[in-house]
Amino acid sequence: MKKSPSIISELYPLSFLALLLLLWWLACALGLIPAFMLPSPGRVLAAFIGDFPLLMQNAAVSLTESAIGLSTSIAAAFFLAVAMDRFAFLRRAVYPVIVLTQTVPTIAVAPLLVLWLGYGLLPKITLIFITCFFPLVVSILSGFAAVDPDTVRLFQSMGASRRQILWQLKLPSSLESFFSGLRVSTAYSIVGAVVAEWLGGNGGLGVYMTRVRKAYAFDKMFAVIFLISGISLLAMWLVSLLQRGAMPWKHRQDTRAILK
Template sequence: MGALVKKGWRPLGVLLLLLCIWEVSVKLANIPGWLLPAPSSIAKEAASGIAGLLPHIQSTIWLSVGGFIIGCTVGVLVAVMLHLLPGVQESVYPLLILSQNVPIIVLAPLLVIWFGFGLLPKIIVITLVCFFPVAVAAMDGFRSVPAEMKHYMVMAGASKIQTFTKLEWPYALSSVFSGLKISATYSVMGAVISEWLGAKHGIGVYMTLASSSFRTDRVFVAIFIIMALSLLFFGVITLAENRLIKWRRRKVM
């Protein structure tokens, strides 16, 4: 914990320095607030409107978490299937890569046409954003298992399923968590994009209303909230990774 605190003060110091430069530059250049508000103005707007922000934040959190869980579950299942079925991997993996070349912002209107303005198209957007990093990271983790360890499992008489559960999955766990951390940050972005499809609450809705009324300070409030949520989700996954990896190490020892 002490090491994290020692490492954490440096980026925090850089962030505070950038905010001070931003504040001073806006004041000296006399930039109008609708064009670029000062950090102090953004903080005042966030503090004064916190009661109205809470429903939007809560909606985005629930949407992000739900889509993240579904997307990561799909990603892990796809990675396991492709790993255990090499013939299917050769046929499907190029299609997975091709699916990521379609921008989500372009696909979103089609999802509305096909599934309406309900919850389903929003979950699909977040799932599409989250599943690919997890799937690719997990597959890379499976492939990184040393060949001699696989050979040892075969010599010990282990089946393919036993080799996967006892060797390949534990070995790939660190790679899976790397994908989870990427997806955790992407889930917030996916939730905000999905809220542009016609939600009643959410940071995406708040940002759209602020932008249409030229409330640049509120737009920046939304941006900082998105950043904070992304960092929060990233931190939760990192904490879970540290706990699980330590638990596995203690069990092995």
Template structure:
């Protein structure tokens, strides 16, 4: 408990100090609310947002979860296929890297033209954002299998399925979860980008409405919610990793 608190209190104190300085600056220099609202103004809008704001949050959460699950599964399947078929890996891996050089914000309008303004293009946007870190981390983890144990299992007659299930996959789990944690935070960003392009609800749509009305305080509320959702997604995956990867040795302090 004491070790946990020693890790938590420094960033908490830093954030509180930053908020106090922010509040004092907006009050002392009489900064207009539409330019830079104070933390108090943002908190007021958060608590008084009503059902409209939280309806948008719920829509984004649903979209994020759907896209994250699909993107993670796509990344895992791609990684397993490329790991099992080395020829495909040498042929397609450069294309995977190339796919990440296309900005999502530039690709999203094309997806809207091809697939309309329904759920499908939004899911595709989030999938494109999420699958790459999962695929790369999974392939990296599978590649770093202990060669001594691999040779031993081959010597005792283990087949490829047994080697994968009992050695390669367990050994790669920490790397896989590293990629999934990155994808979890990216999924929220992907959902908001998708909602910017075309939606009638969600945090991204809410931000577009508030931008048109110069409601900077509500824009900050939306940003804060996006950050909290990303942290929540990361934390849930970290808890799942802790539950599943129990054999992983604890790092020394």
């Protein structure tokens, strides 16, 4: 029986991760790295299990912030992308400014947001919004630009309005590009929430990370790092499921390509 290429391709990263874990365990077991600098995988797992309720409580705070920031950035990116696609002068004026904002490090903007907006929820959501907004705008605009001009002219010759061309042609054609940007932004939203929480707050994985770092509890530090990575991967997988539901024809094409 022929193995599926998708299964084989997944074995490579899993094997590499297993190798890294083995090397990590050996380095700790043989005493090559001091335990206070690099805790063993067993200690990290024990710290994760021991602090699991507290980790979940803080994860709920971070996920709430990232969900609000991501959803607002999706809405704003969609409306701005539609406006920039409709008005060429707006694209020429706004797009370079959007690119310029991405050259400013997020960690440099975070203290200013705290200074202007305080230590509540608003500066964290704003930072997540800024982090996620650019990839979404670029992905949606790229999807609009990839539409076949001949198809647009065909719609126009049949009397389709701009709104009909947008909803019936451009939006369906830009879904793949949009979901590519959404996967990136979803991961950014979680990381952005953690970075924003470093500067203060009453809860969240970033606050938890700051507290265990000050206590030199590096086993708990590694535990929360792995949790953040796991949440990001899970969120990206959920976006892939959402894309499969929104684009069933794409999934069927990929399945046929694998079976050939």
